[in-house]
Amino acid sequence: MYTHLLPDVQTARVLVEAFFVNTHGLLQVFERNRFLEDLEACYSDPLSVEPSWLCLLNLVFAIGLTMATPLSGSPEALIIDKLRSEHLDRAEVFYLNAKSLNDPMTGFEDQDFWSVQALLLMSVYMLAKSKRNTAFALLGMAARSAHALGLHREETMVIFSPEEQIQRKNLWRSIFVIDRLLSCSLGRPTAISEDDCSGDTLHPPEQFLDPSFNINGNTMPDYNETGSHALEAAVRSCSVIGLILRKVYQQRKISTRLAQEIADICKSWPRALPPILHWRQAANASPSQGVAILHVNLFYCHSIILLTRPFFLYILNLETQRHVNQTGTRGPRPYLRMEKFSEACVIASTHTILLVQNAFDAGYLSRRNPAVIYFLFAATLVILANEFAGLYKVDASDTCILNAINIMNYCAESDQQASRLVYILSTFRDVVAQQRMRRKQTQADNASLPSIASQLYGVPLPTQLQPQNPNIGGLANSTDPLNATQRLHQVPIHIYPGMQTAPLHDSTFPPPPHLQPQQQLPLQPPDFSVHLSPIQDPATSSAANTEPFGTATSTGAFNTPSKPPSLSTMLDLSALEATRVPSLHSEESGQDEQIDFDALWAWPSNTPAMGSPRAGVGGGVDGSGNSAGGAGGGMLERVQGISDSAVPMFGVRHEGSAGHD
Template sequence: MIRTRVSNACDVCKQRKVKCDGNLPCSYCKNRRGSLTCHFSPAARRRVVRSHLASPESSATVHSSVQSSVPSSARPETTPDISAIPVSVKEYARTSDDVTRHSDFSAEEEADVPREARLLCDARGKLIFIGDCAPLSLFQTVRQIVTSRVDPNGFTPETSRVSMLENAGSHPLVSVGSKEPPVDAASAERLVSIYISVTSGLVDLFDNISLLDDILAWSTKGIPEGAASAVNYLVLAIGSQSVDEESSTAYFQYAKALALSSLDGDLGIETVTSFALITLYMLRACQINGAFLFFGIAARAAYSIGLHRTEVNSRFGVEMHVQRDRLWKSLRVLDLFLSISMGRPPTMSDIDCTVPCRALDANGQEEFDLLNASVQILAITEEIVLRVYSRRKISLQLTDGISRQLRDWSSRWLSRLKGIISGSPNEDKTEVTGACQVISSYYYAVMLVARPFLMYELCKRLPQDAATADTLGGSNDNSGRARLANACIDAASLMAESVLDLVNQGLLDGRMPLIVSWLFASSLVLGVGLLGGFGRILEKYAHMSIAALEYFAKNDAHAIQYSLIAKSLLSIAMNYLQRRDVDERLRITESSSQLFGLIPKEHPLREDNMPINTTGSATLISDPHRSNIPPSSSAQEMLTSPFHDIDPALLSLGCSLDSASGTPFTGRDQEYQAEHVFGALNLFPLLDGNGHIDLAHYL
């Protein structure tokens, strides 16, 4: 009999190490009636064993494959030396081997990344895509955990419905031939000042010193049509958004008509600026999806005139070179904020971009520049999205490289930004607002990278049901997961405190879309931390985030819903902790009250006149008007329990007992239960195959 060699065996035959004929189903599975389980996984590619002295051709081939797996931003600009290629390949292979060898250990420090991308409804009922890294996706994850583990009716319909608030424009379209809105020179100074303040840290499109003079000169000479007029109208529209909404709308509608009409002619820097300002106006008006669309025009126009190449910009003179470079960096900030806040791919990229995001002084120290600081931190956040949220698992090894970048940014910028925020009351309001926006992006980057570990710890600490309640202390847990979860909570606390402090000082405008978006994420993190037992002090910071959101809710439709969600989550957490405290104290009192006869040993009867065992942990309460329920269902039922005469002031945290056996959980039991609870939730499905991702090529 001639034996044929099969290139790939089914999974069952591989596990049992038996001969497989390669058919589907194979004979082995068919004979054991396992035809439905016969599955062929793709054959793994064998590693090619090369000699120690590789040829230049083979080395160059391997090096090109290695280079293709490295992000383009990390590749050297010069061509590598061919003689050095084998060394780099050996170093890369050694790193991969080390990661594979220690995969069993790193698996213990992994966390699943929530895959909560979804379609939400906009103001007109149309479906809008929201990606995994968006704050709204975090809310969907939190809502699913809360409703499945804590309270099925925890969120009210107003806060739990899957929707995306967006102000629908009800104003009629304006054509270029319409009457120009009048420009009041007396109020122009105030409007320009507000514009400069609210855009600090987001965009830097003009020479702020001469901007007012330019607008006044433009208004007195007559108002010519074109992209330049659209830019000036948009500056006034943004400045008057929080002052006079009617005038702001008139300026914006006319400016948008001028900007769209300018697309028929030659594109220039004014065209890019006008559509960038349209994007910013719509963000502040809670029309985020429209802003996303108009920004695409600005990005395409920027590429068409070469703003992404600083050598091209230098041909227009020194002043125009600086303006074009800063326009490109402003577009990058807007693009990254839009993509991260909505979980969508960015419109622009750093590929083939030569505009520098750092400026050094004569001593070689980095100059203080809010726009550069904002570009840098959002670029790190973009890398977090690409390296973490495009995968299904995150490990401590992957987190370590990102944390080094965040520490480097923090060492260069954080102390100076905090110095501006906590400076004297006479500090420039423009710089304070810009510093707040930049530092808020930094806090959100920390929350974003540590968020999967916080979700893991939350599922670990929350009970699967009321009968398997576990202690929520976790104060002695110093694992890598717990430390990252605490870092996420710390970043949210710091952000809520700093934003509310500036709100109380009256230094922040009522329309700050970037701060509102990141603040909403921090309020969710704080509510989750309180619910997961990370400390009762988080209630204070949760109230801070809610107070700040309520301030922005006066002008921001998104902040209205965000504040309702945050308050609902805080209420759920406090009610849950109160019930847990009552249950803990009842269990402790039940076992300790007999020491000195504090509670008379009674035997209440059930409805069937059978005595109830008061020594167990599952004692039932008799009530002729309702069915028997455990005493842990609510604090109010303490009045009908055998321990109703205990002083409520004695209620506090205590040890946790298994409700079925009355014995304490051991550490091993707690870990098993946490893994079971986290896995049973099934929020984060793994990839097909062996259930994990090889991160060797991404470290």
């Protein structure tokens, strides 16, 4: 009856595998082995298959074809390329077939479990097709239907078998993850409130990790082993994201005390992360495990970006205004506790780009993964904004920006939304290049600027390793493997607190074939660690800016290292408990600094909002948080807000009252 709707069995297997691989760590709508058994049964006896299951199968086909990233030249690639080369959009045909077989949007009074699954899959498909409004509406329908079926309540589970209970919980958690992703990316209210959930429907009980697993071993876990852990890790991050959206962005204000409270919640995430999902496992991971590692770590890094970005934008805004009328040396920034959160925002953004770059180099990064595209865009905006304002010196910033735009171009070949984001990032990059040129005309080179490594490690850069010549192209010399500073291999306490690791050896993770020749250069792994240092003097702009990025029509001016910084070497820093620079998770006391989002909309050329930073002669901030030096002149150019979504996350107010949120 329905055989004409199905592709051949080999094509079906390829599409189903592509679905499970590319949604790993993001969704767990089906139990993989059970679904494959049902697939074989469908092709052996298609007339006995229920229309509802065929609807789900076609949605899996649609998502699998949309997100598939087969290895070039493989049999799977031939099948995918054939489907994509047809004169019609075969993925859209699968989607329409699903709706014609059994549309889940009809008959809401008779909704069943399969219809909730279908609505979620339809939402994910529409999100991958850049139809975000439709995806948002479908996700809301899925959440409401799930509420009607009691998926959010523990007490409704007792009438189901253990297998059905697991399936219901996984579906509910998958809806929760997509709900938080849509909310933070589109700036819209969430459809699920954690207060309505009971028991462990959302948060599973604490599990003890297997101590026998060796993080440096070559054991390759299968899909089922990583699936449940990956979804739980994503749920934990999305829970923090929901908390940040509710307590910070919905209230449109934040204080350092509130940020510290949420940061204390964040720091438990990496400690509970199973070793099989650690970023260091990505080097030898299978595509499914690699995608899961990518998803869960991106969600975690983005939760830190969301939490710390208001502080970063506050400092960026005030420093930009201070610079307008400033003629002398830039003094220390009076932000105290804000500074650590601002630094963490830049570090988490750098890590986000490196995580995506790692997946891209491994060959399993989908061109149409909406979560990755959003996270990459948000992180790149932070790095570009930092380079524009010259807040922190970031080693390898130019390489990160270049890689991010190249990856976005890669996604833009198939994704319409990515095409728009490429234009935004490229335009921003050109503005940063012009800003660097203006600085170069009026300021000296910042080669003498110490890296934050001297503060984190307490050890200055050895004289023999210090660069003798300016680095043409604006890339910090520490990205050169031959000039890299040899330090202890450590985990950044800003991002992964409390996680101690041993040095990595070259034999632990064999390099990809295309990088093997370059790996022979250094005797020890080079250090591409993320080093930040607040820039206080006009002579010290950002990241050894002796040259701008390049012209608007060329990106060839980037001074890329002989080998791109790998994820392992970039993130391989150690958690230093006695660091001199306060980390995101430090417990030190200090003045509670408050930010009101509305204040940043008022620039000196407009009527300043209450508590907004104003450019003055000194450009400083007094103890009460008011601008010192009075109101300054107007901005030379009106600077637009930097955002990746409709969530207002700019205007800030600095208040000195302690003890109030």
